[in-house]
Amino acid sequence: MRVARGELWAGRSLLLALMAFMILPFISIFITALHPSGTVPSGLEWPADPQWGNFVEAFKVAEMPTLLLSSTFIVLAVVPVSLVISTMAGFAIGLLRIPGSSVLLSLFVFGLTLPFPGIIIPIYFLERAMGIYNTRLAIVLPLVALYMPFAVFWMRAHFVNMPTEISEAARVDGATTWQLFWRIHVPLARAPIASLGILMSIWTWNQFLLALVLVEDPTQRTMAGALGAYQGHYATNIPLLCAGTLLILLPTLVIFVLFQRQIIMALLQGSVKG
């Protein structure tokens, strides 16, 4: 390696410093969570008598089992539906190239620039009128719709690069459009569908604004939405707030550690395609 020794050390120190910057916040709230409930601990001081019970108490007061169920339910409602309908649309636009494909594509891509806060107000009034306000459906339906620009764009990018020979061969064998889609192209698209599924699961789990505006009852919300409500109640009890935050973060952290390569790849591809 033709890199000077000084540069080597300077570079590595920079990396270590930045890694500390990323990790220290987690360590700090972990240690804080072990201090006696109701006290205001300072910094990185290990408590004399670690209160592991804080996690048990946070687990109870945050109603973790209910929250986990609620969030899981929302993810299970949003992600499969979004995957199916966006894959179908991406197939029609990218592979079948139906008349009007380019207009449809532009229409969906336009949605990529829309900030959520921009359209939240009418969604609130629409859902009141539909009678689904304050139910999990109030989060599920708009979320499926809000994912469409990205998801359709993502799936279309896959289908548009599929060689036409595959489809032609299937057509000669007399396959209908549905068979062509379901039997041949969906199995071939497993990798991009899986990445998209991971991405939408994380985004759904972490969705806050929709939960805050559309669902008053924290136990019907996403994990992030419930965390917002939890913060409202325990803003003054720092150790308990930290314990609860860690518990709510835990599932995401575990998933990240298990699937880090796929998650990082998916997020990067997503942004480059978008």
Next chain:
Amino acid sequence: MTSDDRHVAPSHSRWIFLHRRIHRETIIGWLFVLPALVMYALFVLQPLVLTVRYSFYKWNGVSPMTWVGLKNYVTIFQVPDLIGTIFNAFWLVMWFSFIPVGLGLVVASVIHRVATGRLGAIARTVLFLPQVIALVAAGIIWGWLLSLPGLVNQILKAVGLGAITHAWLGDFDWALPAVGLIGIWVLLGFCTVLLSTGMTKVDPSLYESARIDGAGWLSEFVAITVPLLRYEIGVCLTVTVIAALAAFDIVYVSTGGGPGNSTSVPGIQIYILAFSQRAIGLASALAVMLMILVIVVILPIQWLNRENKI
């Protein structure tokens, strides 16, 4: 299509058959798009149109709406607290976008030069970690770290800077940069990993020959890394600029827009106007301005990117 279609002129009845078949396929194709399109139209396009419509009315969400024309937009420009949210949003772009992209470039090139092995891989994963946690959680964690007894002030005291400790998020001058710091924490890893991946696609012989010529880190950075990563830089800018202009979660949890309106951004102000002050028209006008703002800022970046790609 069979091969004789191309050689034999189709008879009249055959034309009709073909025509029908194409027609049928078009309908089937559109049926494939329909579910996605209907959802998108109902819960994205319809609200978009309604937001624009609401912005021309005075409405509290309950009693009948009154047409006021462009008055809501005029009000936004006249009231410092409202137009101020737009300025704050631009300020956040500095923290959420320019710093993570600039620093990300430096870190990616450092990884490329001195940490191609294990350390680089670990660094990329660790830096990426904040990207997957909920922004709300990031806001809560940093809300505690930046408070008076929090870790940031502890570290400052430990290195002898006890005199400058603050309740960072509660200080009129420091709250916005403090929120910006949270943004850096969340977005730096994303930019670094994206740029770092882009860097591995650059022809290594370019770096080799530069190093044989004795190029140092800086000249390599300016002459090779930045120009060749224009596309990735564009992507990073797009993602982070949208994150800054449309910021909501982090600000809502860490400061709620305060103290005063010092960290109030359009997303927060729209929420407050619409759901606590019940000024639906005014909130909608601000929402329309936010959406136009995002498009106006993003379009030039996309344009530059497209030219780079060709």
